Amino acid sequence: MSNDTVLKVQGVSKRFGGLQALTDVGITIRRGQVYGLIGPNGAGKTTFFNVLTGLYTPDAGSFELDGKPYKPQAVHQVAKAGIARTFQNIRLFAEMTALENVMVGRHVRTHSGLFGAIFRTRGFKAEEDAITQRARELLDYVGIGKYADFRSRTLSYGDQRRLEIARALATDPQLIALDEPAAGMNATEKVQLRELIDRIRKDNRTILLIEHDVKLVMGLCDRVTVLDYGKQIAEGTPAEVQKNPKVIEAYLGTGEH
Numbered sequence: 708m709s710n711d712t713v714l715k716v717q718g719v720s721k722r723f724g725g726l727q728a729l730t731d732v733g734i735t736i737r738r739g740q741v742y743g744l745i746g747p748n749g750a751g752k753t754t755f756f757n758v759l760t761g762l763y764t765p766d767a768g769s770f771e772l773d774g775k776p777y778k779p780q781a782v783h784q785v786a787k788a789g790i791a792r793t794f795q796n797i798r799l800f801a802e803m804t805a806l807e808n809v810m811v812g813r814h815v816r817t818h819s820g821l822f823g824a825i826f827r828t829r830g831f832k833a834e835e836d837a838i839t840q841r842a843r844e845l846l847d848y849v850g851i852g853k854y855a856d857f858r859s860r861t862l863s864y865g866d867q868r869r870l871e872i873a874r875a876l877a878t879d880p881q882l883i884a885l886d887e888p889a890a891g892m893n894a895t896e897k898v899q900l901r902e903l904i905d906r907i908r909k910d911n912r913t914i915l916l917i918e919h920d921v922k923l924v925m926g927l928c929d930r931v932t933v934l935d936y937g938k939q940i941a942e943g944t945p946a947e948v949q950k951n952p953k954v955i956e957a958y959l960g961t962g963e964h
């Protein structure tokens with residue numbers, strides 16, 4: 708595997724009772740790419756994300772992250788290994804401030820641990836200051852610095868999604884997995900989101916994106932995989948995938964676009 712491959716997934720299958728949600732799915736994502744995962748409702752996109760981030764155990768499949776074997780297990784370990792994600796249904800700590808939400812993400816990379824937090828050791832204090840500063844920088848980076856001290860539930864929907872991205876970035880991930888980041892956004896928010904994702908990519912981060920907004924996916928992604936009924940029916944550049952008859956049929960078949 709060449710050095711610039713961030714994630715290599717092979718042969719992932721997952722069954723729920725009688726339903727085969729994923730069949731032999733594999734993707735390779737290179738550093739700095741925005742990689743799209745698309746498909747009609749129920750195609751298996753979220754299941755793939757959940758397998759990748761340790762929420763579901765796959766029935767089969769192998770994973771490599773940054774050239775090393777990677778076994779998605781507990782969510783905390785996944786973040787430590789270098790994958791951060793956002794969720795289709797925003798999962799912020801509603802009563803915590805925006806800043807605190809990002810600081811929670813950052814704690815994945817700290818060393819003082821619970822002991823330091825409880826006894827407020829000197830090392831803990833210095834680390835906490837650094838975390839606060841970094842969290843503020845990240846809020847500025849995603850464009851919501853002015854809301855640092857607002858409770859997250861008071862932020863607009865679009866801003867909450869940005870906050871989730873800031874929290875994901877706080878773990879210094881090799882790969883950021885965004886689960887429908889544009890869901891529920893208005894046109895202006897979508898443009899801003901696009902700019903933000905572009906900026907994250909330019910900063911040499913790697914992004915895996917599930918998104919229903921095909922226009923956004925086609926405009927942003929370097930490569931795309933299309934799932935349908937848990938099977939990978941196409942893989943390639945957006946231009947290649949758009950022309951693929953299987954893809955056209957899958958989308959027309961469900962009336963989605």
Ligand SMILES: Nc1ncnc2c1ncn2[C@@H]1O[C@H](COP(=O)(O)OP(=O)(O)OP(=O)(O)O)[C@@H](O)[C@H]1O
Pocket residue numbers: 723726728746747748749750751752753754755
């Ligand atoms: N925990 C679960 N138990 C049983 N079935 C599940 C579970 N999670 C997902 N499924 C089923 O697996 C299939 C794939 O679902 P999944 O949520 O991965 O699709 P999706 O492509 O993310 O769809 P959407 O675009 O609607 O979010 C669906 O038929 C779904 O009902």
